[in-house]
Amino acid sequence: MSNILDGERHYGWISIVLHWLVGFLVIGAYFSGFQAGQIKEDFEMLEAQGNPALEQQIETLKGERSDLMRIHVGVASLFWLVLLARIVWRTRNGQLPAVPQQPEFLQHLAIWVPRLMLVLLTVMIFSGPMIIWSYGYPISPFGLFKIPSPTGPIDGLGGNLSAIHIWTGHILASLLLVHILGTLKHLVIDRNTRSLKRITSPKQPS
Structure with missing residues (x-):
């Protein structure tokens, strides 16, 4: 059990797995959403030209965006369970102290950056579904099932929520x-592997 649960000086397997799950889900959701946004800008620019010869290219781009959005929505849907588990677990267990022998502001940064990330993730997993629902569409994670809009179409809400969702994602x-840069600093500049070891192995002291 000592390897599963957190100790005074190390994270257990539950914390380690939740940490990396959230990390990979953030990366997957961000890049799929970002790429879908880029493709949308591309086909909207082509549509503005009003050239019938571009219709096939526009439809191809729309299909690519739809595929990416299915991935984005599916990955983001997993956040509900993983993020809830992480918040409950971190609230129950607290957070290990920052790696010692660092300037005070870096120690504060190491504590508050993960907390701010959890707050932003919470904003995103609520704003994301509301964007879709505000247009009256259902949410269909990986096409497995549908969650109908509880509100129906709401004029103007989708655009405002999209702006919040996009900027929250960039932050x-x-x-x-x-x-990541903080971890690299520990490894490359400080020659200190404790920060990385305690989030990859439950047996390493902090």
Whole structure:
């Protein structure tokens, strides 16, 4: 059980698995959503030209975006369970202290960046479904089942929520980059592997 649960100086397997699950889901959701947004801009630019010869290309791009959005919605749907589990688990167990022998502001950064990421993830998993529902569409995770809109179409809401969702995603990606750079600093500059070891192995002390 000591390897499964958190200790005073190390994370257990539950925390480690939840940490990496959230990380990979964030990356998958961000890049699928970002690419879908880029494709949307591309076909909207082509549509604005009003050239009938571009219709086939536009339809192809729309199909590619639909495929990406199915992946994005499916991956994001997994957040509900994983993020809830992570919040409950972290609230129950607390957070290990930051790696010692660091400047005070870096120790505060190490504590608050993960907390801010959880807040932003919460905003995203609520705003994402509401965007779809505000247009009156159901949510269909990986096409397995449908969750109908509880609100029906709401004029103007989808656009505002999309802006919040997109910018929250960019801020979240930036914080994830800060998180990764912090780990690289420990490894490359400080020559300290404790930060990485305690989130990859339950047996390593912090």
